[in-house]
Amino acid sequence: MLNKNAIQVFEHSFLSIGEKGFEQRHFVALSKLNALHCYQYFDLKHNGVVFKQFVGVIKVDGLTIEILPKIDRYEPEENKSKWQKVLIEMLRVTRKLKIQQVGQAQVSRQSIHLLDIYFEWFLNEVQLLIHQGLIKQYYKQTGNVKALKGKLEFAGHLNKNLVHKERFYTTHQVYDKDHLIHQILGQALEIIEHISKGTYLYSKCKTVQLDFPEVKDIRANESTFLKVPKSRKTAPYETALSIARLIILNYAPNISSGSENMLALLFDMNSLWEEYVLVRLKEAAQGTGIEIYGQDSKSFWNGITIRPDIVLKKNDEVILIIDTKWKNIDQSKPSTHDLRQMYVYNEYWKSKKALLLYPSNDNQLNQFSQFAKIFEREEHHCGLGKISVLDSGGTLCADLGKKVLEIVHHEKRLSQK
Template structure:
């Protein structure tokens, strides 16, 4: 183990890591990981007798003496860590996170990412510092709150019982309850708490110094409880949205009491399936806004009494000119995986078929990331449905070009997807043979 810092270990989602391969990975590290996962009520990994098996989460976990980085994997299910692969997928993940969370800082290039498993945590801290610094320059929000205490002048309401208790021999003082207008606002407290956490977690000395300098100018505020849901913002506090999102990401993954002595730990982990869904959604929303289209997220409908189903995305495209405009509905389900032999599973195709019935959509698309020798598309028409006789439903397996050249993400992903869908409207798919 390095004497200058924690042992840094890189793994991949769904990888099973033999513990015998890493003598630097101590039982104390594994115990700390177990406790952190238990405290967060999470399912990031499974600890086995002689191995550690990871699930679909990617990101970083930092406990005393260990920095564990988990990267995404799609192109080769047997791939394990290597310097070249690590740098490639670290860059991909950081770009995807920056795009989804609209981070205001640049993703480090490949040269600066070499052997840098801490880059992800530093990236989010740098974005938080940028947003917090902007809020400070604009002026932090203030609010009125009630304060009880001794004062040298009578202000507010005199609290007789406390006044007698505290000032029996101090006639020059008054124990009062009065209104104070200052920066003691929960939003300011949450951001300060996140900045304080960040100073002890980032690996970049320059970023740590900048964070400490920002804290010197941030008002001293008492800590508050970290909310389970994001606080409601109003017209005056809407500008806090991005800084608050970043602060809560850090605070919710933080555990200050893993063991006695305030050993701190932080987990910045993301469900890769959800991240890919949000990444595709943002690209489609931006592209659809310029293409007479509309994207709906979290759109659920009742499937059976007490049971609702929700496709990842519902995309509506309008073609033709008025008054002969036609609206077309597409159901998209994103899958951060490669199906076996590049063929979608029967369960996934059946689920898409059910979605199309409820939404009266003519096209259901399973959207995978393209990797290796994956085909561009597989497209077939479902058998005619007795329950939707007027809708010819087509099922698609579309392998989206998520990556551009090298580890650079494809900026035109949304347009590429819509181009494919528009093309499918004018091309007939193969009709399956009806059963006898």
């Protein structure tokens, strides 16, 4: 159960000022966060916030807002716990979160939300690195030393050591633990310490900090992570650095009107659904002779490329193109834009079939329909697939990839009749 300072909402829902502890200062902070990210996260109204397709967690001024996915427009409030588990499992399967099973995140916790899970994952990774032994690295340091070593900086030496003849102002190599990788991890630890005050993770974070070496304070940004060296020695740090990057780049100091800063870990549900379907399809296709590709792009026009979500090949021939859409169309038809998109994919990938795949409460395939012929070109088709996100037990469907392939095989049998 979430604590009193935590709110759970569904994507595309409205949260009004004064509701569930959401106050004016939180609204102001969210509006500033939205502006920093080109207004993509929310739609702001005069008395509240309308969430978009981004799911995840936001912490601001002691309030935690967890945004959960849904497929039914009228999803009952009591289903939030179920959809929290679905989101966590999706993040786990797509390797955006490492946890053996959802239940492990809910043992003896005073508050349960994504931020806790990510923080605990990071602290466990850093503890493991400390236990294995933190690496030392060479780096250049400029300053006064008592023995001449490295390169003497004449201008700095004359400026600083006219009186102190026993000192030398040099640039020299140092070999110790105060290097860029540890400085990044140290910054992430500071953020966790600040954000987790009052929770069970605060004491764990302080314990990790006691065992962590003293390093120079930095303020890492996107370019900082591009400078991180990659080698066999630094390979064990990859997971901790990836979580640190997520924490640091989504931390917004001084954005709120209160005393605390904001941290927002948000994921586009469209991309998450695409990645989940891709992973499950690759699992289901093993041993079938079908190859599954994601991110397969082709040049389209004047430097612009087009990319279907998923391409299925067999014997080097494209047998199906899938475009995933995280929206419920149980009561409507696909948009003309989506159908045009599938037509172009078929043309460019020389495919005879394309499938628009939507989440649903049931598994359903509307028969593939032929696009109208143009100048006697080879005909091709587009199908509409609705796949159940949940299994019969109400948990995220692990057989989703198998069910999609069954759709493919079903249509193939129909076409051979």
